[in-house]
Amino acid sequence: MNRQILLKSRPTGAPGLDNFELAERPVPEPGEGEILVRHSWMSLDPYMRGRMSDARSYAKPVGIGEVMTAGTVGEVVRSRNPGFREGEIVQLQGGWQDYAVSDGRGVRKVDPEAAPVSTALGILGMPGMTAYCGLLEIGRPKPDETVVVSAASGAVGAVVGQIAQIRGARAVGIAGGEAKCRYVKEELGFDDCVDHRAPDLALRVERACPKGIDVYYENVGGAVQEAVWPLLNDFARVPVCGLIAQYNDTTPRPGPNFFTVLRKRLTIRGFIVWDFADKEEDFRSDVGRWLREGKLRYREDVVEGLEKAPEAFLGLLQGKNFGKLVVKLR
Numbered sequence: 001m002n003r004q005i006l007l008k009s010r011p012t013g014a015p016g017l018d019n020f021e022l023a024e025r026p027v028p029e030p031g032e033g034e035i036l037v038r039h040s041w042m043s044l045d046p047y048m049r050g051r052m053s054d055a056r057s058y059a060k061p062v063g064i065g066e067v068m069t070a071g072t073v074g075e076v077v078r079s080r081n082p083g084f085r086e087g088e089i090v091q092l093q094g095g096w097q098d099y100a101v102s103d104g105r106g107v108r109k110v111d112p113e114a115a116p117v118s119t120a121l122g123i124l125g126m127p128g129m130t131a132y133c134g135l136l137e138i139g140r141p142k143p144d145e146t147v148v149v150s151a152a153s154g155a156v157g158a159v160v161g162q163i164a165q166i167r168g169a170r171a172v173g174i175a176g177g178e179a180k181c182r183y184v185k186e187e188l189g190f191d192d193c194v195d196h197r198a199p200d201l202a203l204r205v206e207r208a209c210p211k212g213i214d215v216y217y218e219n220v221g222g223a224v225q226e227a228v229w230p231l232l233n234d235f236a237r238v239p240v241c242g243l244i245a246q247y248n249d250t251t252p253r254p255g256p257n258f259f260t261v262l263r264k265r266l267t268i269r270g271f272i273v274w275d276f277a278d279k280e281e282d283f284r285s286d287v288g289r290w291l292r293e294g295k296l297r298y299r300e301d302v303v304e305g306l307e308k309a310p311e312a313f314l315g316l317l318q319g320k321n322f323g324k325l326v327v328k329l330r
C-alpha cells in the first residue's frame with residue numbers, strides 16, 4: 001500500500017494535526033513514459049505552510065484532499081521511461097507519501113557515491129541552492145564585511161554563513177537557544193551567534209556587529225528583523241529569503257509588508273542623488289535636449305522678495321506651493 005498524508009483542511013494561524021489526514025491507497029502503476037519511485041527520504045520545509053493556505057502566492061496551494069507537496073529522494077522501482085533505469089536513485093517533488101509516479105519531468109538523478117542521498121534535499125538541494133544564490137547574487141558579500149543570517153543553524157542559514165566566510169566576510173548568526181548558537185559557532189565556525197530567545201536581543205546583536213551589518217540574509221522577519229534593522233550600514237544588502245516568524249500571522253503587521261517584497265521579488269533600494277554623481281553629464285545633456293525639443297515641461301511658483309521666503313518655505317511644507325518654488329530677489 002502507498003501511505004499518503006493529505007491536506008484535510010486549511011489552518012487559520014498556526015496549523016494543527018487536524019489539518020492533516022493519513023490515507024492508504026494501492027501503490028500506483030506507472031503508465032507509458034512514467035516511472036514509479038519508492039521514496040527513501042522526504043523533505044519538510046517552511047514553504048509548505050504557504051501551500052496549506054489558499055492566499056494568493058507565487059505557487060499553487062495544495063488542494064483539500066490532495067497529497068501534501070514535498071521534495072523526495074527514492075529508488076526507481078519500475079520504469080516505463082527510457083530515460084530512467086530501475087535501481088537508479090532520483091530526486092523529485094514526490095509529496096508526503098511512500099511512492100510516487102512521475103513522467104520524469106523535473107526528476108534529477110542522484111549519485112549515491114557522491115554524498116549521502118538525503119543531502120539532495122538539503123545542502124546539495126533546494127536549501128543549499130537558496131543559500132548560495134541569495135547570498136552571492138543579492139547579498140554580494142565583500143571581504144571583511146559583516147554578514148548576519150537568521151535561522152543560522154538551519155538548512156539555509158548554516159550554508160549562508162559558511163559561504164560568507166569562504167568569501168572572506170565575518171559571519172554572525174542569529175538562532176534560537178544556547179545549543180543552536182553553540183553549534184553555529186563551534187561546529188559551523190561562524191564568528192559569532194546571537195540567541196534570539198534571550199532578552200535584550202537588539203543590544204546583543206549590536207555587540208556582535210561592532211562595525212554594523214553589510215548583508216542581512218533575512219530568513220525570519222518579526223522581532224529579529226526589528227533588532228537587525230537599525231544596524232544596517234550604508235549600502236547594505238538584504239536578501240529577503242524567508243519570513244518564517246510571520247507565516248502564521250492572520251493580520252498584516254504595520255509598516256511596509258515584507259511578504260510583498262518576497263512574493264513579488266521587489267527591488268527596494270534607497271539612494272541619495274549624489275550616489276549618481278558620475279551620471280551628471282548624461283543628465284545635463286539628455287534633460288537639456290528634451291527641454292529644447294519641447295519634450296519636457298515645468299512649472300515654477302515664484303515668490304517675490306527675500307522677506308517672503310520664510311512664509312513661502314512654511315507653505316512648501318503644507319503643500320501651498322504649486323510647482324518648483326523659487327524666490328525672485330530682484
Ligand SMILES: NC(=O)c1ccc[n+]([C@@H]2O[C@H](COP(=O)([O-])OP(=O)(O)OC[C@H]3O[C@@H](n4cnc5c(N)ncnc54)[C@H](OP(=O)(O)O)[C@@H]3O)[C@@H](O)[C@H]2O)c1
Pocket residue numbers: 045046047126127130151152153154155156157174175176177180196219220222224240241242243244245246
Ligand atoms: N525564497 C526561497 O526560495 C526559499 C527557499 C528555501 C527556504 N526559504 C526560507 O528560508 C528560511 C529558512 O528555511 P530552512 O529550510 O533553512 O528552515 P530551517 O532554518 O532549517 O528551519 C526553520 C527555522 O526557523 C526558525 N524560526 C521558526 N520560527 C521562528 C520565529 N518565530 N522567529 C525566529 N526564528 C524562527 C527556527 O530556528 P531558530 O530556532 O534558530 O530560530 C527554525 O528552526 C525560511 O523562512 C524559508 O521559508 C526560502
